[in-house]
Amino acid sequence: MHKFDYVKARSLEEALRALSQGGEKACALAGGTDLLVGFRAEDARLRHIELVVDIGDLTELAYIREENGCVALGALTTHAAIAESSLIRVAAPFLATACSQVGSPQIRNRGTVGGNLCNASPAADTLPVLVALEAEVVLRSLGGERRVPVSRFVEGPHRTGLRPGELVTEVRFNRPLPGSRTCFIKLGRRKAMSIARLSIAVLLRTGDGGVVEEIRLVPGAALPVPARVTAAEEILRGQGLTVELAREAGEKLAQEMVRITGQRWSTPYKVPAIAALTRRAILTAGGLEDVATRSQA
Amino acid sequence: MEKIQLKINGRLYSVKVNPNWTLLKVLRQILGLTGTKCGCATGDCGACKVLVNGEAVKSCTLLARKAQGKEIVTIEGLSRGGELHPVQRAFIETGAVQCGFCTPGMIIAAKALLDKNPNPSREEICEALQDNLCRCTGYVKIIEAVELAAAWLKGGTNGASGECATGGQVVGKGRPLRDAVDKVTGRTVYMADMRLPGMLYGRVLFSPVAHARIKRIDVSKAEALPGVRAVVTYKDSPRVPYNSALRFKGHDIPHDEYIFDDTVRYLGDRVAAVAADDPETAEKALRLIEVEYEELPAVFDPEEALKPEAPPVHEGGNLIKKLEAAAGDVERALDGADYVFTDRIKLPIVTHVALEPHASLAQFDAAAGKLTVWSANQNIFATRIILSEIFGLSVNKVRVIKPPVGGAFGGKLEAILEPVAALLSLKSGKPVLVEMKRRDIMVSTRTRHSAVYYLKTGVKKDGTIVGQDITAYFNTGAYASSALNVPSAMMDKAFRLYRIPNLRVTVYPVYTNCPVAGAMRGYGSPQLMAAREIHLDKVARKLGLDPVEFRRRNLVRPGDINPRFGTSLGNCRVLDCLEKGAERFGWEAKSRQPKGGRFRRGIGVAAGNHGNGTFGVHVDMTTVALKMNEDGTLTMFTGTQDLGQGSTTMMCMVVAQVLGLSPDQIEVVEADTELTPWDLGTYASRGVWVSGNAALKAAQSIRRQLIEVAASMLGVKEEDLELGGGFAYCRHSPDKKVSLQDIVVAAQLSKEGSREIRAYESFASVAGPNSYGVHFAEVEVDTETGEVKVLNYVAVHDVGRAINPLLVEGQIEGGIQMGLGYGLTEELILDKRSGKVINATLKGYKLFRAKDMPRVEVLLVEEGESPGPFGAKSIGEAATVPVAPAVVNAVADALGVEFDELPVTPQRILAKLRRTP
Known part of the structure; x- marks a missing residue:
C-alpha cells in the first residue's frame, strides 16, 4: 500500500499546524471509509499524499446545533448522528433521509459529513441535499476562516476547492422557511x-x-x-x-x-x-x- | 516505524507499525491473528470485519494507529475458554457455514448487530450484513443463524443443543460440516494464512494490452531493488506448453499455454513475476519491470473472430474445433413442424467470485529435487501431472496439497498460479507464496464462457416439440483451457431434459483476446439452459400455452431413452419437480394476477439438468482408504477435495452409516497427492456419485472384515451379525456382541495371523444419469427505473436421495444466489476497443447481497437413483442451472416483453420498455 506518515491531532490547533506544514502533500483523515480504500486501490488522486493527519479524536468537531435560524453541523458529525438527530429531522428531513441511506450501517457509523464533502464523490448522498439547502462550508486554516457555498466548494468529481493547509470544520445552512x-x-x-x-x-x-x-x-x-x-x-x-x-x-x-x-x-x-x-x-x-x-x- | 499499543481480545499488544499499515495487516501479518480474513482489501467484501468499541468495522479500512486505545475484538476473541459464542453456535447449527471464508466477518457483523439490537427484524439483519459478501450460502442460512442466535440470547439459553445422534440413522439427517467449529472460530488455516520459514512473497505482472509481442523486457531495476530474490519472465519459463485444464495423464486437449510467453494474448495475461521478502517490495518491483510491447490487432467477439480477416490469437486460426452432436433427422422434423420459432440469445462473461483469493505456495528442495506445492485447488492430481511435465520432474517428486479452500466453483480447478509459484521457488531457492489481488482474480484466472446461441425449434400445434437445431459460438478467450470440454458437456445435457427426437447441437469454440474462459459451476449447462429456457418460454407464449403446461408436455419421464445414444436416462424425476414446485409456488393462482401500474409482478419457471461425474467422457475414478484404529475409531484417506461444500462430511456419513458409527468417530486425511489415494478431481458434480460410492465401497470392505473377525470371536455365523452403536452384535440375540475396538485389537494381536482392518478401494462410475431441477421465481419490476425485486423463489431438485439435507439445501440456496446474478446483474464488461475489463472490482461487478435475496424455499424429490450411494446423486452444479432463465422469464412475464441478452439489467429493461409502449 501507498506509503505515508501519520500524525494524530490532539486539538484543532495541532491539526491545522500539521496540515499547514504538510501543505499539498497532507490530507486529513476522519472516518477513513473512503480514504483508506483509495490508498489501497492505488488511487491516482492520492498518489502525492505523504502525510495523513488523523482528526478522528477531535470530538469538538462533532455537533449539531442551531443558532439564530442557522443549523450547523460539525465536520466530524457522522451520517448516523445526522440521520437520528431530531433537530435535522424537523428542520431538514431530507438530509436525515439521505444520511440514513449512505452505505451500510458500519459506514454510517464512521463516515462523516465533512469527509463526504471532501471526498466529493459524484455519488455522495449528502451533496445534492446540502446544495438544495444552499449550505456553506466553513474552512479553517492557520491563516483564519473562510466560507464557501457547497455548490462552489465541489469543483468536479473528487475535486474540491480545499486549499493546502485548510480543514473543513463545519457545514451550515439557514433553516428552511416554515412550510x-x-x-x-x-x-x-x-x-x-x-x-x-x-x-x-x-x-x-x-x-x-x-x-x-x-x-x-x-x-x-x-x-x-x-x-x-x-x-x-x-x-x-x-x-x-x-x-x-x-x-x-x-x-x-x-x-x-x-x-x-x-x-x-x-x-x-x-x-x-x-x-x-x-x-x-x-x-x-x-x-x-x-x-x-x-x-x- | 512507530511503536503502538493495541488492545485486542482483552490483551495488550505492543507492535511497531508503519504509518500506512491497516489494522488488518497488523492483525494478520504481524500478530498472526489470521482468523480475520482478507477477500479484497478494498472495503467491499466484509470478510475482515472486527469489533472496534463494539462496532463492526472493516479492518482493511482502519489504520492500525487509529485503533489505539480502542477495544478490538476479533473472531479469535469470541470463544475464549473454548466456549463458543451463541452466534458461532447458531452458524454451525443452521448450516450457515460452508467454505467458511466469509464466516468470521459475518459472525462479527451479527454480533455487533445483536449487541445493539437484540430483537432485529429480517430487514435489519440484511441491512447489518449488506456489506458482507457470501458466495456459498445465498445468505439464507446466515440470516436464519442470526435469527436463531437472537432467540437464544433472548431466551437466556446459549444454544447448547442436547440433541446428538448416537449411531442409528445417519444418512438423510442434516449435519453441519465436520470442520464448522474451526471455521466459526477462525482457526481454519487457508492458503494465505500459511507461513514457512524463509518464505518469500510472490506477485505477478499482468499485461496492460490485449495482444502484443514483447519487444523488450528489462528486469534489471526490479532485480536491483533490495529484498527482491527472483524475477521471472518468458526468458526463464520452460518452453513446455500445457493446458491448465488437464485432468489426467495423456488427456488430449490443446496445449497452448506457457507459464510466460513472448506474446501476450489478452489484457491480463501473465508477463512476469517477482519473489521478494515482503509483499510491498514484490509489488514495488513489479512497477520497475520495463516492458516494450509491439501491439498486434485484437479481436473480442467470437463471431468476429471467425471471419477470415480476423487476427489469429494462436497460429492455425481462431476456431479450435467444430463440435456437433445430433439425434434423428432435424431438417425433416423442422420441415414437418406446424410452427418453427427462432431466436438469437447472447450470454455474458461472468466470474466465480469465491471469497478466498487465489493463492499458491511452492517450495522446491533442490537437494532432494522435490517440489511441494500447497494450493487452493480443486484438482491436485492433475496439477501434479502439469507441474511434473513443465519442470521435467518425476511424478513422485511433485507433491500437491490442498489446504482448506474458501470457495471455488470451478475457478480453482485449473493450474493457474501453481506453475508460477513453482518457477519462483526454483529460481529463488526459497518457498514462495503467490497471492492475487481481487482485480486480477476477476480478469486473469478463469471466467464462464460467454456465448451466442442461435435456436430453432419446431413444434406441433399442441405444443409438442418435434425438432430443434441449436448453434452456439463459445468465446474461450485467449487460451483453450476447457474450450472443448465445456461445450461437449453442454451438448450432452441438451438431450436429457426434453423429449426431442430430432435434435442437433453445434458449437464453435473460438479463441479471442478476452479473459480466459474455463470451468465454472454448471460447466456449459447454465449457458444452454439460459438460452433454451428463455427461448422455449417465448415459444410457449406464442402458442398460447402456459409455460408450466408446455414443459409438462415435453419433459422427459423416468426410464426415457437418450435419443443420441439409445441409453436409459435413469430415474429422471424432472416432472415431479415441476408438479411439486408449481403447487408450492401457487403457479395457477399467481398466473391469473392482473398486470398494470408502475410496479408489475411476473412469474417465471425454468427447468435444468446437470451431470453426475464424467462417465462416458473419460476416466471417472476415486479411491478411498480406510483404517480402523484400536479404539474403534476410523481414519479416512481421500484425494477428494472439500471446497466448503461438505464432500468429506458426506463421505464420513456414508461410512458411519455402513459401520454403525457416528461420523464424529472418523478422522479425515484429505487431498495430498503423497498421502491420499488418487482422485480425478473435485468437479463435474462427482462428489456424491463417485467419491460417495468409493467411500461406500471401502466401508463395506471394512464391514466384511469386522464381521469376519467378530464371527470367529463370538463363534457365530457371519450372516447373523450386524454392526451398530460401536458393536458387532448377533441379530437374534443382541446381547451377544463384541465392540469394534475389541475386534480391531483382536485382529492386530491374533496369533493365527495379525492383520490390520483396512480398505483401499477404487470406484469407477458405471453410469452417468443427470440431476434435475425446476425453479419458480416471482418478481416485481419498477417500470420507471427498471429495477427488479425478486420476491419469492421455489427450487425443487431431483437429488435421488439427500445424504445430508442441510448441506444439499445450502448448495441450492447458494446456487440460486449465483444464478440470480447471471440472470439480472453479473457481467464482466469489456471495453470494446482495448479489451480491458472495466468493472473488475466487487463494487463494479454486482453480486446479489443479503438484502437482494428473495424468500427462498427448497424442496427435494427423493426417489433414488441407482447406483448412487443410498440412491443419492449430485446437486452442486445442478443447483445453479435453472435460476437465470426462471428469473428472466419472470421479468419478461411481468412486462410482456422478450429478452435476448443477459444479464437483464435495469438499462436493458428500460430500453425494452421504451421500444414497446
Whole structure:
C-alpha cells in the first residue's frame, strides 16, 4: 500500500499546524471509509499524499446545533448522528433521509459529513441535499476562516476547492422557511441493482392557494458537480402544483442533464430514470399522489 | 516505524507499525491473528470485519494507529475458554457455514448487530450484513443463524443443543460440516494464512494490452531493488506448453499455454513475476519491470473472430474445433413442424467470485529435487501431472496439497498460479507464496464462457416439440483451457431434459483476446439452459400455452431413452419437480394476477439438468482408504477435495452409516497427492456419485472384515451379525456382541495371523444419469427505473436421495444466489476497443447481497437413483442451472416483453420498455 506518515491531532490547533506544514502533500483523515480504500486501490488522486493527519479524536468537531435560524453541523458529525438527530429531522428531513441511506450501517457509523464533502464523490448522498439547502462550508486554516457555498466548494468529481493547509470544520445552512417540505430519493437501494446511483433532492414551499413559491431541484450523480437545475425549477415556480407539471419538470431536468453531460453509454438509462425520480420526489414533497405509483399489489 | 499499543481480545499488544499499515495487516501479518480474513482489501467484501468499541468495522479500512486505545475484538476473541459464542453456535447449527471464508466477518457483523439490537427484524439483519459478501450460502442460512442466535440470547439459553445422534440413522439427517467449529472460530488455516520459514512473497505482472509481442523486457531495476530474490519472465519459463485444464495423464486437449510467453494474448495475461521478502517490495518491483510491447490487432467477439480477416490469437486460426452432436433427422422434423420459432440469445462473461483469493505456495528442495506445492485447488492430481511435465520432474517428486479452500466453483480447478509459484521457488531457492489481488482474480484466472446461441425449434400445434437445431459460438478467450470440454458437456445435457427426437447441437469454440474462459459451476449447462429456457418460454407464449403446461408436455419421464445414444436416462424425476414446485409456488393462482401500474409482478419457471461425474467422457475414478484404529475409531484417506461444500462430511456419513458409527468417530486425511489415494478431481458434480460410492465401497470392505473377525470371536455365523452403536452384535440375540475396538485389537494381536482392518478401494462410475431441477421465481419490476425485486423463489431438485439435507439445501440456496446474478446483474464488461475489463472490482461487478435475496424455499424429490450411494446423486452444479432463465422469464412475464441478452439489467429493461409502449 501507498506509503505515508501519520500524525494524530490532539486539538484543532495541532491539526491545522500539521496540515499547514504538510501543505499539498497532507490530507486529513476522519472516518477513513473512503480514504483508506483509495490508498489501497492505488488511487491516482492520492498518489502525492505523504502525510495523513488523523482528526478522528477531535470530538469538538462533532455537533449539531442551531443558532439564530442557522443549523450547523460539525465536520466530524457522522451520517448516523445526522440521520437520528431530531433537530435535522424537523428542520431538514431530507438530509436525515439521505444520511440514513449512505452505505451500510458500519459506514454510517464512521463516515462523516465533512469527509463526504471532501471526498466529493459524484455519488455522495449528502451533496445534492446540502446544495438544495444552499449550505456553506466553513474552512479553517492557520491563516483564519473562510466560507464557501457547497455548490462552489465541489469543483468536479473528487475535486474540491480545499486549499493546502485548510480543514473543513463545519457545514451550515439557514433553516428552511416554515412550510417548506423536502424529499430525497435515490435509486438502487438494493445494492446489486444499483447500476447508476442517481438521486434527487427536492425542497418545495407553497404559498396561498397552493402556488409554488420556492422550489429547488438538485439531482445527484447526474451532473459533474451537484447543482440546482433552474430550468426545471422554473416550470414549477409560481404555478399550482400538478402531476402534469411535476412530470414536465422531471423531463426538463433529464434534458438538462443530457445537455450538460452529453450522451454517454448510460444516458438511455439515466434519462427516464432521473425524470421519474424527480417527478416522484416533487409530488412527494408537494403531498400529491402520483398516478403512476399505484401498484396493483 | 512507530511503536503502538493495541488492545485486542482483552490483551495488550505492543507492535511497531508503519504509518500506512491497516489494522488488518497488523492483525494478520504481524500478530498472526489470521482468523480475520482478507477477500479484497478494498472495503467491499466484509470478510475482515472486527469489533472496534463494539462496532463492526472493516479492518482493511482502519489504520492500525487509529485503533489505539480502542477495544478490538476479533473472531479469535469470541470463544475464549473454548466456549463458543451463541452466534458461532447458531452458524454451525443452521448450516450457515460452508467454505467458511466469509464466516468470521459475518459472525462479527451479527454480533455487533445483536449487541445493539437484540430483537432485529429480517430487514435489519440484511441491512447489518449488506456489506458482507457470501458466495456459498445465498445468505439464507446466515440470516436464519442470526435469527436463531437472537432467540437464544433472548431466551437466556446459549444454544447448547442436547440433541446428538448416537449411531442409528445417519444418512438423510442434516449435519453441519465436520470442520464448522474451526471455521466459526477462525482457526481454519487457508492458503494465505500459511507461513514457512524463509518464505518469500510472490506477485505477478499482468499485461496492460490485449495482444502484443514483447519487444523488450528489462528486469534489471526490479532485480536491483533490495529484498527482491527472483524475477521471472518468458526468458526463464520452460518452453513446455500445457493446458491448465488437464485432468489426467495423456488427456488430449490443446496445449497452448506457457507459464510466460513472448506474446501476450489478452489484457491480463501473465508477463512476469517477482519473489521478494515482503509483499510491498514484490509489488514495488513489479512497477520497475520495463516492458516494450509491439501491439498486434485484437479481436473480442467470437463471431468476429471467425471471419477470415480476423487476427489469429494462436497460429492455425481462431476456431479450435467444430463440435456437433445430433439425434434423428432435424431438417425433416423442422420441415414437418406446424410452427418453427427462432431466436438469437447472447450470454455474458461472468466470474466465480469465491471469497478466498487465489493463492499458491511452492517450495522446491533442490537437494532432494522435490517440489511441494500447497494450493487452493480443486484438482491436485492433475496439477501434479502439469507441474511434473513443465519442470521435467518425476511424478513422485511433485507433491500437491490442498489446504482448506474458501470457495471455488470451478475457478480453482485449473493450474493457474501453481506453475508460477513453482518457477519462483526454483529460481529463488526459497518457498514462495503467490497471492492475487481481487482485480486480477476477476480478469486473469478463469471466467464462464460467454456465448451466442442461435435456436430453432419446431413444434406441433399442441405444443409438442418435434425438432430443434441449436448453434452456439463459445468465446474461450485467449487460451483453450476447457474450450472443448465445456461445450461437449453442454451438448450432452441438451438431450436429457426434453423429449426431442430430432435434435442437433453445434458449437464453435473460438479463441479471442478476452479473459480466459474455463470451468465454472454448471460447466456449459447454465449457458444452454439460459438460452433454451428463455427461448422455449417465448415459444410457449406464442402458442398460447402456459409455460408450466408446455414443459409438462415435453419433459422427459423416468426410464426415457437418450435419443443420441439409445441409453436409459435413469430415474429422471424432472416432472415431479415441476408438479411439486408449481403447487408450492401457487403457479395457477399467481398466473391469473392482473398486470398494470408502475410496479408489475411476473412469474417465471425454468427447468435444468446437470451431470453426475464424467462417465462416458473419460476416466471417472476415486479411491478411498480406510483404517480402523484400536479404539474403534476410523481414519479416512481421500484425494477428494472439500471446497466448503461438505464432500468429506458426506463421505464420513456414508461410512458411519455402513459401520454403525457416528461420523464424529472418523478422522479425515484429505487431498495430498503423497498421502491420499488418487482422485480425478473435485468437479463435474462427482462428489456424491463417485467419491460417495468409493467411500461406500471401502466401508463395506471394512464391514466384511469386522464381521469376519467378530464371527470367529463370538463363534457365530457371519450372516447373523450386524454392526451398530460401536458393536458387532448377533441379530437374534443382541446381547451377544463384541465392540469394534475389541475386534480391531483382536485382529492386530491374533496369533493365527495379525492383520490390520483396512480398505483401499477404487470406484469407477458405471453410469452417468443427470440431476434435475425446476425453479419458480416471482418478481416485481419498477417500470420507471427498471429495477427488479425478486420476491419469492421455489427450487425443487431431483437429488435421488439427500445424504445430508442441510448441506444439499445450502448448495441450492447458494446456487440460486449465483444464478440470480447471471440472470439480472453479473457481467464482466469489456471495453470494446482495448479489451480491458472495466468493472473488475466487487463494487463494479454486482453480486446479489443479503438484502437482494428473495424468500427462498427448497424442496427435494427423493426417489433414488441407482447406483448412487443410498440412491443419492449430485446437486452442486445442478443447483445453479435453472435460476437465470426462471428469473428472466419472470421479468419478461411481468412486462410482456422478450429478452435476448443477459444479464437483464435495469438499462436493458428500460430500453425494452421504451421500444414497446
